[in-house]
Amino acid sequence: MPSQQGTPVKSVVVPFEPDTPPSSLGHLGHEVPERWHTVDRSAHAPHIVAVPGDDGADWVAAALVTARPHTAYLKIVDAVGDVPATVEAVIAHARDRGLVQVKWEGWTASPEAAAAAGFAPLCPPLSPVEDGAGPDAGYVRWLCDGPGTEPPYYGQTTHFTCGAVTALVAKAHGGTLPREALDREAELTLWRDATNFPACEPIGLGVAVRRAWPSSPVTVHLDTDQPVLLDHCTEKEQEWRALLQRTSRTEAGRIGVPVDPGRLSLAAIRSAVGRREHVLLLVSLAGMQGFDVPHWVLCHGAVPGAVVIEDPWAQAGAGDTWVDAHLLPVPDSSLDTMSTLSADRFRGAVAIGHPQQRDASSDEPPG
Incomplete structure (x- = not known):
């Protein structure tokens, strides 16, 4: 796992409201993925962790971050702009909150980018993932010693099994x-x-x-x-x-x-x-x-x-x-x-x- 840099990346954390996204997102020059808007993530406290530019105004990077309530992790849905910088900012944000883990959905993250940020690939699910219901890949970075051997993931195929x-x-x-x-x-x-x-x-x-x-x-x-x-x-x-x-x-x-x-x-x-x-x-x-x-x-x-x-x-x-x-x-x-x-x-x-x-x-x- 890479060591933390001596000078942490400055970041801004704001709630994400899909109907009124922050205007600074538009200055990134990158298209914000449609999936940010197509589901109601409000139950999982969606927020943006952004990295401001040298002028402190326009953002140079941003990540959409969510998590289930009453858990000890954060999940990066996507990162846009200067991806390494915003991922580092998310990790620092998770540490500040006393969390033990950051995950990264593999919609747009490549294995190489994830590995460079200290993330390990998750074993893909054994049960099929319906189109749009989840990414084919995912990554995890523990902010403490991990729990040991990874079990397989299998999603129940009925509501009762x-x-x-x-x-x-x-x-x-x-x-x-x-x-x-x-x-x-x-x-x-x-x-x-x-x-x-x-x-x-x-x-x-x-x-x-x-x-x-x-x-x-x-x-x-x-x-x-x-x-x-x-x-x-x-x-x-x-x-x-x-x-x-x-x-x-x-x-x-x-x-x-x-x-x-x-x-x-x-x-x-x-x-x-x-x-x-x-x-x-x-x-x-x-x-x-x-x-x-x-x-x-x-x-x-x-x-x-x-x-x-x-x-x-x-x-x-x-x-x-x-x-x-x-x-x-x-x-x-x-x-x-x-x-x-x-x-x-x-x-x-x-x-x-x-x-x-x-x-x-x-x-x-x-x-």
Whole structure:
């Protein structure tokens, strides 16, 4: 990673309003990409980090920067003008805010320009990206020691298979599942075994993971003995879904999946990922995306002050792409809030340990 220059680049930070962009953008002599205006990025605090010229008035470079709320990174959507100068200004801006990471979408950034600025390429997603929903490439620069090995990124292909996807990504990251086996058939097969129709509740997901990979230790953490994720259902629907959840508890006991009734702490999550284990964590999307929907994410690493997750879903309509969702650092306090769900304020998680060596060869991918 290049060292910081002795004299930091002077910069200007202003909000970005697509209907009334700063007049200084027009003086750059570069066409501002149309994508800056075609989606509503307002939920992700869009702003411009610009570098003024020697006269202090006209800008010589500018970058459109966004980030999910309650996270510890910034994302460069595009940079125009003197690109190295504005990227350096964004990095300084992120440091000033105490953030741990800067990402750069690869709409116009070349691998050479990204590398020169100290960015590493992100592994491209294994699932297809719809036209306009995200760039083919992305780059990351950690402003601290990074979390270790990069997992593959796979975006869920339905609205309800997040639990299955996080489990599959965990097994691919751990080396148990070949990356080429992480596909839609595997996604839907594991979901079908885990679902409480259509969501995956913690015990059912833990049972399905253990059945799919018998040699992998699995522990479910759920600090309530009541059925969960049923608030939106009618009383009649709650009855039969609750029955399925009780059946999952019985099955967990039968196949040896412990259900820990204590609340899983952020310290315990950090400890698990520090041992290169994986934690599938149930969160609400209210903080990051603005709507209170339960959702599974994968905790796989930690950096100072933040846990690094994989989120299998991105909100393309808000300019949110796989670059945001991949290697996403979330401050401990934010993750603590996100993972306290519903009026009952429960926390659900599935911890997956290292496969037992003598049985590891028995693990087969679902399909």
